[in-house]
Amino acid sequence: MQLEIRPDPAEVGRARRWARxxxxxxxxxxxxxxxxxxxxxxxxxxxxxxxxTGCPAVVRLSLPCTAAEQATVRLEVADASGRAPVPRCVDGDATGGRGLALVDGLADRWGWSPEGAGKRIWCELDRCAAKGREGAASLGGGASAFEGYEGLAYEAV
Structure with missing residues (x-):
């Protein structure tokens, strides 16, 4: 399953509705x-x-065929920008810059790879691991493709 999105912030809501x-x-x-x-x-x-990126993108969602307890859900976003994703350390007053830290904290695994002239960023959630999550607010220990970012601090506001 995939959804093509335009480089428009309004597409974020459409992508959420599509995924739901x-x-x-x-x-x-x-x-x-x-x-x-x-x-x-x-x-x-x-x-x-x-x-x-300012480029169109494609969202792909791979869901299990059955509601098996140990199924893995995979999310991918591919875009035409060749710029690598870079986790940032931001101060407490910044209004952005925490996205990849959230992905790192919430996903069981994530990473990225070049794709043509662009890239594909992916993350996976294991359904059996999700049973222990307390919803999206619980920041767990996902495995990151970037080593050395374990020290990032998370603050719930």
């Missing part, structure tokens, strides 16, 4: 921690694509 409808069709309830976390990840990765 795909989740509902796969038997993953909207109130499950996995669904809440995935929607937040869609928001972050699509926002990064439309705000930082």
């Amino acid at each position: 409808s795909r989740l509902a069709g796969s038997g993953i309830g909207a109130d499950e921690g996995l669904a809440e976390t995935l929607i937040l990840l869609v928001s972050e990765l699509v926002t990064n694509a439309v705000v930082h």
Whole structure:
């Protein structure tokens, strides 16, 4: 399943609605921690694509065929920008710059790879691990493609 998005911030809401409808069709309830976390990840990765690249992008969502307990959900956002994603350390007053830190904290795994002239950023959520999550607000220990960012601080406001 994929959704083409324009480089317009309004596309972030459309991508969230699209992902919610795909989740509902796969038997993953909207109130499950996995669904809440995935929607937040869609928001972050699509926002990064439309705000930082100025290029159209494609959102792909791979969902399990059944609601098996150990299924993995994979989200990918591919864009035409060759710029690598770079996690940033921002001060407490900054209004942005925390997206990749959130992805790192919420996803079980994530990374990126070059794709043609652009790139593909991906993240995965394991459904069995999601059962222990308290929704999108719980920042866990996801595995990052960038080593050395374990010291990032998270602040809930």
